Amino acid sequence: MKTIIEDNIDILVVGAGLGGTGAAYEARYWGRDKKIVIAEKANIDRSGAVAQGLYAINCYMGTRWGENNPEDHVRYARMDLMGMVREDLAFDMARHVDSAVHKFEEWGLPLMKDPKRADLPEGDIGKGAYMREGRWQIMIHGESYKPIVAEAAKVNADEGKTFNRIMVTHLLMDDAQDNRVAGAVGFNVRTGNYHVFKSKTV
Secondary structure: OOOOEEEEEEEEEEEEEEEEEHHHHHHHOOOOOOOOOEEOOOHHHHHOOOOOOOEEEEOOHHHOOOOOOEEEEEHHHHHHOOOOHHHHHHHHHHHHHHHHHHHHHHOOEEEOHHHHHHOOOOOOOOOOOEEEEOOOEEEEEOOHHHHHHHHHHHOOOOOOOOOOEEEEEEEEEEEOOOOOEEEEEEOOOOOOOEEEEEEEEE
């Protein structure tokens, strides 16, 4: 066993499920010159809640085809949850969800198109609206969902700085500033090597 130290990290992403992979992509988008490192307890290609793949994306507005708009989704959430909803958050999510789905399609996720609606205007990719399963869901060939988004994360992390099989056990606190996280420590579940990550942002 040995101790491996990674320092001078600008952004450390702990966990590389769908949220972590998205965080790595966004970190590079907004911080082009930053050092970005990912630490994942499994393998980034098949980790997290969508590791096994999915057959549908559970929320897509379809505003480009006039199907739904964010206000529709807020009304749905309010009724479904009997009023126990932060409408501002539901609205914010709903107004961004379509662009996220379009990004997945750009990366190569196969989304099913509805042959009955092929006469609708052309979107960013392909022609016609997506196939629906209910009002909000769209059908996908999602066996490779996680590897596709994992590849986007790996490309946006610094080269060779995606660490698989690292079980992060503790966050490191900054001695100079109260309540500020300054890194993380963990171990490789296969080799037992101890990893120390020193980072400005976690």
